[in-house]
Amino acid sequence: MxxxxxxxxxxxxxxxxxxxxxxxxxxxxxxxxxxxxxxxxxxxxxxxxxxxxxxxxxxxxxxxxxxxxxxxxxxxxxxxxxxxxxxxxxxxxxxxxxxxxxxxxxxxxxxxxxxxxxxxxxxxxxxxxxxxxxxxPDCVTAAMIAAVGALHAEYGLAELAVSSYQAASRSGRAGAEALRRQLTQVAGSPLGELPGDVRRAVGEDTGPFAAPLALNVVPWSGELRADGWSSHELAVRAETRRILGLDSLPVAVTCVQVPVVTGHSLTVRARFEREVAAAPAREVLEAAPGVVLVDDPAAGEFPTPADAAGTDPAWVGRLRSSLDDPRALEFFVCADNLRKGAxxxxxxxxxxxxxxxx
Incomplete structure (x- = not known):
């Protein structure tokens, strides 16, 4: 002892x-x-x-x-x-x-x-x-919430709109294996220029996804809910509200599966209660626990899932002030969905x- x-x-x-x-x-x-x-x-x-x-x-x-x-x-x-x-x-x-x-x-x-x-x-x-x-929380919520939470603590979050680009391993080993299998099937096929070539190469072997994921983007994750929403989209909305203690926060979510094995990414548009500029927001994110800021597009420095895979923090970049709203910020965030997300x-x-x- x-x-x-x-x-x-x-x-x-x-x-x-x-x-x-x-x-x-x-x-x-x-x-x-x-x-x-x-x-x-x-x-x-x-x-x-x-x-x-x-x-x-x-x-x-x-x-x-x-x-x-x-x-x-x-x-x-x-x-x-x-x-x-x-x-x-x-x-x-x-x-x-x-x-x-x-x-x-x-x-x-x-x-x-x-x-x-x-x-x-x-x-x-x-x-x-x-x-x-x-x-x-869900791995998508976990990927973004440290960055969003830090900005909320400073500026007061008023509205949130996110699109997620989710890795195949969200569905565990079955998802990762399905993507690898599909990539092998596609690589071994003489693909032409017709949109249906990928689907023909993969056939019915879509694994846990709603459509072939190899060389494709699938705008669906979860189960169908009312008015066309998916269960995963509604979960991110509800969980963000609970974690931040904002029961009436307007949240719009679109969940998309992409052909990446590990590492979720999100585009985030956050609107706050008061005006915010990119420069002071960068300082907030640089000091935020669990967040790493990588944001120099001129030098080709911004986060990607390949950077985040195998690491602990959420990687944030492409931070910029909204072009049409002085109270809004736009940014991109990546995190390892198995590690940071779970x-x-x-x-x-x-x-x-x-x-x-x-």
Whole structure:
């Protein structure tokens, strides 16, 4: 036990440890300050028995059963990197034992008794958790919210319009593998100049996407909702409002899938309560936690998904004042959707909770 601790270090259980986000999470645990005692890895029965490296030690993956939570209690954290239906079923099992749940799925994001947290923006919210659960946002929201939140704190956000350009790995390994498979199919075909050539080369093998993604752009992500909106677009709207505490904020979102393996990008138009210029806004973003400003178009310096992949911060560039509104800014932001958009945010939330019991 550390000489600075008055109690044993809390345990951390990672449910979904063998998935795409789980793999990144285990890397992060080895790179950040070690605040954990026992680390327990849990996954579906298909992955049970696998041995993974955590903090340089080999750890066997347990099957997701009630026995997997045995011995966990007050002060311990159970981190869910699982589909919503899995989190909804098993999170109450963990909280019933006294552990705090950090869930990265959509299962609890709309629950008013579950705080929705991005530590750089509203980390204080983790302390109020009536159900013993803290939720992390959608990876698109997470990619932009540190930058938007910093500007809101300075200028007061009044309106937001975003378009997302989402990486295939948003759909996990299935999405990344589908894109790679489609690119291989397209590369091996004698493509002509007809628009239908890509679709013919890919055939019905669109994977988790609504249309072929290779050499294409698909203006759809999620499930159909009223008036033609998608579930992912409405989620970004609702989550931005919750995290910033702006229940009536006008938010317009268009979600687009692009043929990139890792790294979400967004164009953002933010309108504020008072006038704002690009120069002071740059200073705000340069000082914002979790944000890196890369903004010199004359030198060819602006963020791309290739820059953001494998890194922690949100990369912001192309910052400029609106041409027709002195209260608006336009900018571009990129972030690793698996790391910044999911695993890192979950790890940061978990560490905040662990700090309460130090």
């Amino acid at each position: 550390s000489p600075h601790r008055s109690a044993p270090a809390p345990a951390l259980a990672v449910v979904g440890a063998t998935g795409a986000v789980g793999t990144i999470l285990l890397q992060i645990l080895s790179q950040r300050a070690d605040v954990w005692g026992d680390i327990r890895l849990i996954a579906s029965s298909r992955s049970a028995g696998r041995v993974l490296a955590v903090r340089g030690e080999e750890t066997e993956v347990l099957a997701l059963t009630e026995d997997a939570f045995e011995g966990l209690g007050a002060g311990d954290v159970v981190l869910f990197l699982t589909p919503a239906e899995v989190s909804a079923h098993w999170a109450p099992v963990a909280t019933a034992r006294g552990a705090v749940v950090v869930d990265q799925s959509a299962a609890f994001r709309e629950d008013p008794e579950v705080p929705l947290v991005v530590p750089e923006v509203n980390g204080h919210a983790v302390r109020s958790r009536p159900r013993g659960i803290v939720a992390g 695993a890192l945010n979950a790890a940061q939330i978990s560490e905040l909770i662990a700090g309460e019991f130090a």
